[in-house]
Amino acid sequence: MARLPTVVVMEMIRNFVGGAFADRDAAFADIDPATGRTHAMVQVADASLVDQAVAAARASGWDRVPVRERAAVLRRAADGIEARFEEFVAAEVADTGKPVALARELDVARAVHNFRTFADVVSAAGQESFLTDLADGRQALNYAVRKPLGVVAVIVPWNLPLLLLTWKVSAALACGNSVVVKPSELTPATATLLAEVLTDAGLPAGAYNVVHGHGDIGELLVGHPGIDGVTFTGSTATGTRVMRTVAPRVRPVSFELGGKNAAIVFDDVHLDEALTGLGRAIFTNTGQVCLCTERVYVQRTIFADVADGLAERARALRLGDPSDPDTTTGPLISQQHRRKVLDHLALAEEAGAKAITGGGVPEMPAGLRDGSWIEPTLWTGLTNADRVVRDEIFGPVAALIPFDTEDEAIALANDTDYGLAASVWTNDLRRGHRVAQAMDVGMSWVNTWFLRDLRSPFGGMGMSGIGREGGESSLHFYTEPTNVCVQL
Numbered sequence: 245m246a247r248l249p250t251v252v253v254m255e256m257i258r259n260f261v262g263g264a265f266a267d268r269d270a271a272f273a274d275i276d277p278a279t280g281r282t283h284a285m286v287q288v289a290d291a292s293l294v295d296q297a298v299a300a301a302r303a304s305g306w307d308r309v310p311v312r313e314r315a316a317v318l319r320r321a322a323d324g325i326e327a328r329f330e331e332f333v334a335a336e337v338a339d340t341g342k343p344v345a346l347a348r349e350l351d352v353a354r355a356v357h358n359f360r361t362f363a364d365v366v367s368a369a370g371q372e373s374f375l376t377d378l379a380d381g382r383q384a385l386n387y388a389v390r391k392p393l394g395v396v397a398v399i400v401p402w403n404l405p406l407l408l409l410t411w412k413v414s415a416a417l418a419c420g421n422s423v424v425v426k427p428s429e430l431t432p433a434t435a436t437l438l439a440e441v442l443t444d445a446g447l448p449a450g451a452y453n454v455v456h457g458h459g460d461i462g463e464l465l466v467g468h469p470g471i472d473g474v475t476f477t478g479s480t481a482t483g484t485r486v487m488r489t490v491a492p493r494v495r496p497v498s499f500e501l502g503g504k505n506a507a508i509v510f511d512d513v514h515l516d517e518a519l520t521g522l523g524r525a526i527f528t529n530t531g532q533v534c535l536c537t538e539r540v541y542v543q544r545t546i547f548a549d550v551a552d553g554l555a556e557r558a559r560a561l562r563l564g565d566p567s568d569p570d571t572t573t574g575p576l577i578s579q580q581h582r583r584k585v586l587d588h589l590a591l592a593e594e595a596g597a598k599a600i601t602g603g604g605v606p607e608m609p610a611g612l613r614d615g616s617w618i619e620p621t622l623w624t625g626l627t628n629a630d631r632v633v634r635d636e637i638f639g640p641v642a643a644l645i646p647f648d649t650e651d652e653a654i655a656l657a658n659d660t661d662y663g664l665a666a667s668v669w670t671n672d673l674r675r676g677h678r679v680a681q682a683m684d685v686g687m688s689w690v691n692t693w694f695l696r697d698l699r700s701p702f703g704g705m706g707m708s709g710i711g712r713e714g715g716e717s718s719l720h721f722y723t724e725p726t727n728v729c730v731q732l
């Protein structure tokens with residue numbers, strides 16, 4: 245008997261507007277960066293769908309839902325992600341090529357945590373009040389009531405798609421806003437899956453909308469007259485463009501942009517622990533976390549030990565099939581991004597750097613050869629004057645640079661246009677506090693990296709962004725206070 249041909253039905257990722265999936269004819273390919281193969285098609289939004297999404301958000305009525313009920317919806321959303329945990333993992337792995345172990349531990353676990361945290365934060369929030377003494381002996385009561393901004397545009401990148409999306413969406417919804425989300429064109433899957441979970445959790449139609457597309461759709465969204473605030477994570481270049489688009493309508497923006505983060509390693513450190521921490525800081529998610537370390541300043545007395553130890557850790561990383569639980573390191577997000585990283589590898593060579601490990605494209609097994617793989621790379625022989633020590637590269641790369649004194653290390657670490665994150669590695673408690681505080685950054689870690697308490701402020705200074713999110717900082721960004729003054 246003749247066998248029927250196998251029909252492969254490609255998954256179609258659709259826009260989600262006003263509580264329903266919306267079909268559009270135009271679509272683009274969603275590429276798995278580990279294999280280079282198309283794993284889904286993504287329908288592209290257009291101006292009229294953006295209009296519909298903003299109108300649906302405006303009409304959702306979510307702002308009138310009491311805080312207690314909002315928090316309950318967020319908690320059910322967290323439960324819903326947990327119930328479909330492996331579906332989220334699979335979608336994130338297919339879009340990003342990141343190892344399944346990382347997607348489980350970091351991305352999807354954090355999505356659950358984001359919803360639970362902002363349910364707690366908004367439930368515990370109070371309001372500012374002041375009793376004002378007046379010249380005639382009487383008093384006035386000042387208190388501020390916080391109202392949601394309204395409709396918030398959420399623009400997120402491809403490196404931690406679900407983590408960053410839910411970090412913003414959970415806080416915005418907690419405060420009573422409705423959102424229109426534009427995920428990265430490279431990683432559209434989990435934002436779409438989240439629409440189902442939020443609907444099942446009881447979120448009203450229109451409170452969460454997803455429009456897919458490239459930067460032009462993002463630009464239409466952030467420039468839309470119905471948008472009351474914009475939260476953006478991505479490159480500094482795109483952040484400045486978003487700022488220009490939003491400026492004529494003077495809407496609040498929260499920007500978490502690029503970084504060129506430093507680590508400072510003192511010679512009193514517990515070497516093994518520091519090497520493990522630094523390995524994470526440089527190579528996690530193939531260096532594609534805005535917090536990743538790309539500059540490591542090492543006290544000269546232990547420079548050779550740190551260089552050897554880090555190179556050994558880099559060589560121990562296991563690049564390979566993302567679905568293998570033992571894989572530690574995936575590909576870069578795209579061939580285009582790999583070209584950018586490879587250009588920086590070439591620039592480093594021209595500047596006279598020595599690659600003590602890596603420096604090129606790895607040999608991958610059949611099936612993975614068309615992926616955007618890159619070797620984890622460490623350089624010596626560079627200084628702060630070199631472009632690769634100044635540009636954000638966003639790959640598994642770092643320059644190791646020696647220093648002699650604490651003051652010199654602080655000056656070198658702060659010698660950058662960025663100001664996102666830093667880490668200090670020392671066994672001297674006082675020095676740890678002192679140097680961490682001297683870093684001109686939003687987040688400064690001592691003997692650890694990317695350890696997050698979601699109630700603490702998160703964001704950057706300089707070219708790394710505007711504003712902070714997290715805990716109360718999120719409540720402040722996603723609401724506007726109206727101060728009421730009552731003569732008593």
Ligand SMILES: NC(=O)C1=CN([C@@H]2O[C@H](COP(=O)(O)OP(=O)(O)OC[C@H]3O[C@@H](n4cnc5c(N)ncnc54)[C@H](O)[C@@H]3O)[C@@H](O)[C@H]2O)C=CC1
Pocket residue numbers: 399400401402403426427428429457458459460461462463464466477478479480482483485486500501502503533534581584636637638
């Ligand atoms: N968190 C971070 O620090 C991140 C930094 N990057 C850096 O950015 C570089 C470029 O990566 P891209 O994918 O191009 O990031 P990007 O910053 O251009 O993209 C981020 C998001 O912004 C959207 N977007 C693009 N143009 C827009 C516009 N004019 N208006 C509104 N939205 C717009 C994109 O579609 C995407 O959803 C990377 O090589 C890396 O250095 C990338 C991702 C995250």
Ligand SMILES: O=C(O)/C=C/C=C(\O)C(=O)O
Pocket residue numbers: 403404408411477478500532533534535696702
């Ligand atoms: O922990 C967070 O909230 C965010 C971490 C990472 C980024 O913001 C990023 O890589 O852009």
